[in-house]
Amino acid sequence: MAGDAPRPQVSEYGSVDPAPPEVLGEVATWSGTVSDENQPMFQRMRAVFALRNQSSDEACLALCRGFSSGSALLRHEIAYVLGQMQNPAALPTLIQRLEDEHEHVMVRHEAAEAMGAIGDRSVIPVLERFSNDPLPEVAESCVVALDLLAWVQRAEFADAER
Numbered sequence: 473m474a475g476d477a478p479r480p481q482v483s484e485y486g487s488v489d490p491a492p493p494e495v496l497g498e499v500a501t502w503s504g505t506v507s508d509e510n511q512p513m514f515q516r517m518r519a520v521f522a523l524r525n526q527s528s529d530e531a532c533l534a535l536c537r538g539f540s541s542g543s544a545l546l547r548h549e550i551a552y553v554l555g556q557m558q559n560p561a562a563l564p565t566l567i568q569r570l571e572d573e574h575e576h577v578m579v580r581h582e583a584a585e586a587m588g589a590i591g592d593r594s595v596i597p598v599l600e601r602f603s604n605d606p607l608p609e610v611a612e613s614c615v616v617a618l619d620l621l622a623w624v625q626r627a628e629f630a631d632a633e634r
């Protein structure tokens with residue numbers, strides 16, 4: 473029966489992941505899969521989402537090491553999940569990705585948006601510096617991230633006033 477076919481699940485982050493996260497395994501194994509250039513992209517992405525769901529500092533730092541991957545698509549996906557995880561431990565790596573002018577524009581865009589999503593205001597000077605980047609995708613992402621940080625601060629302020 474068609475209704476019994478497995479369907480992609482909505483993650484705890486509210487997104488349907490392009491590859492379903494591995495459920496069984498451990499950080500070291502998933503980290504190895506992410507970095508293994510011989511694995512199919514589908515499997516490497518499954519490991520990325522498994523690490524995201526694991527959500528520890530260890531998993532976050534393992535994802536940061538995944539930026540050594542040769543695939544810009546995978547690096548972009550890693551930046552995206554680091555934004556979902558909202559762990560400030562990823563910030564030094566995300567700043568490096570944004571600052572690297574040899575990095576793919578899609579990865580730099582996602583790194584900037586992840587920096588906004590994490591919510592730590594220490595990144596504001598870096599985002600401001602790149603908000604005039606010659607690449608519009610980079611510049612616009614930095615402006616969006618700055619606006620998000622400002623919006624969150626206003627919301628927190630309004631909350632405290634209540």
Ligand SMILES: [Fe+2]
Nearest residue numbers: 552578581582
């Ligand atoms: Fe994106």
